[in-house]
Amino acid sequence: MSDPQHPDPAALVASMPFAAGLGMTVPSASAQTVVAHLEWRPDLCTAGGLMHGGALMTLADSTGALCAFLGLPDGATTATTTSHTTLFRAARSGTLTATATVVHRGRTSVVVQTDVTDDQGRPVCRTTQTQAVLEAGSGGRST
Secondary structure (H helix, E strand, C coil): CCCCCCCCHHHHHHCCHHHHHHCCEEEEECCCEEEEEEECCHHHECHHHCECHHHHHHHHHHHHHHHHHHCCCCCCEEEEEEEEEEECCCCCCCEEEEEEEEEEECCCEEEEEEEEECCCCCEEEEEEEEEEEECCCCCCCCC
């Protein structure tokens, strides 16, 4: 049985096959803050060994989506309606840490900010996203 106050991090990642395939891990998660990690790997890079922006944005989007989802009413789901990412520096090695926090949680939408940092705590990117709240039985589908 699932405990909404203490969700199983491995089950959360497994519920998102794309994030799981990327290799994302979630050491801690709550409705207010989710922390995730992604290891630098050559297969996630562009030329010159720089982690691909799409990998960074997937890490941030997935972490933010989990944070939005964990605070939803029973049976509801969520879908991203807007997402904005600013890239600050290249990631060339190590472990990236994404920390998502809720900025606003309303009846129909949730706004989450996710900061991604490198091993030295330096900012790599920031993503701000809005998630629509899709109530149970509303006919809405998440993607």
